[in-house]
Amino acid sequence: MIIARLIPKNSKNYKQINKKIDIYHRFISKNHIADLLGVWTVTIAGYSFLIGQINRYSYWSWDGFPEGLIKIFISTLSFYFLSNQGILKVSEHRLNYINIIYNSFFYFLCFIIGTLRFSSIGINFIGYLPYLAFILAGSLIYEYKVSYDKENDDWLLDSWNDKFEYMLLSILLMGISAGFGFVLDDPIISTVSIVAIFFPSVTLIWPNHVRHIKRLQFYPLFTFSMFVCVRAPWLFIALILLFFTIRSINYFKYGVIYPSFGVHLEDVSTDV
Numbered sequence: 001m002i003i004a005r006l007i008p009k010n011s012k013n014y015k016q017i018n019k020k021i022d023i024y025h026r027f028i029s030k031n032h033i034a035d036l037l038g039v040w041t042v043t044i045a046g047y048s049f050l051i052g053q054i055n056r057y058s059y060w061s062w063d064g065f066p067e068g069l070i071k072i073f074i075s076t077l078s079f080y081f082l083s084n085q086g087i088l089k090v091s092e093h094r095l096n097y098i099n100i101i102y103n104s105f106f107y108f109l110c111f112i113i114g115t116l117r118f119s120s121i122g123i124n125f126i127g128y129l130p131y132l133a134f135i136l137a138g139s140l141i142y143e144y145k146v147s148y149d150k151e152n153d154d155w156l157l158d159s160w161n162d163k164f165e166y167m168l169l170s171i172l173l174m175g176i177s178a179g180f181g182f183v184l185d186d187p188i189i190s191t192v193s194i195v196a197i198f199f200p201s202v203t204l205i206w207p208n209h210v211r212h213i214k215r216l217q218f219y220p221l222f223t224f225s226m227f228v229c230v231r232a233p234w235l236f237i238a239l240i241l242l243f244f245t246i247r248s249i250n251y252f253k254y255g256v257i258y259p260s261f262g263v264h265l266e267d268v269s270t271d272v
Helices: 002-006 012-020 022-030 033-054 065-084 097-115 125-141 163-183 187-196 198-205 210-231 234-254
Strands: 146-149 154-157
Touching (some): 002 234, 022 234, 033 065, 033 097, 033 125, 033 210, 033 234, 065 234, 097 125, 125 163, 125 210, 146 210, 154 210, 163 187, 187 198, 187 210, 198 210
Antiparallel strands (some): 146 154
8 A cells, every 4th residue: 555655654654643543543433434335335236237227238437426426325324324223233243143134135225225216217126136145145244353453463353153154155145146147137246246256165165264254355345346336437436535545544543454455464565
């Protein structure tokens, strides 16, 4: 990350910023700002699906920015309203299956918000199914809570309990998503699911290590976001601003770059 090269951890500027960053870190933690990456992606995935129903070969169109921005705003308000009411469970602890399903249907609601439009275009609602399956798979993936131990300079996982069940269900749901996406001629969700299915597979088969969970929670969402941006490229600007804001605040708070494409805590200049 460029900012890590411009302001190294041992520099005077870093130490000065580190003393003042707590207020911003508490804000992003208390308000679950990182969760908006998923909320926005799923919402505009619905919009991408809508555009695909209108024109199967529609790509890289900037026309939908105002409409998409309104839908992101509605989904964001819904996220905070439902979480404040306790209907949406945003927790640092594991949830039971009922709450996982509740949360999954909230993200599915965000997808539906993305598909809404006053004019009727004859949407094929069967096309919602692969997205619902992928969202359910994603909800299981994020039940693993990763945290950074600054004292020991290491990443920690809350528990490996239910790994077999969670990963197997994720693999099956992503397989269903890819299959339905292929049959329904949806290149976005079919490709995303095929790419993403390898991450829970590695976590299931390989010996337990937190780096597998870090990859599992980053790359499927990243892949989903990038494929959605193919039809709604303006989303990339919103996501990249949010992404780099979060990781910059984490860097100045802990001295690590997170979220990140890297999964090791080697020298910070290489963990990008």
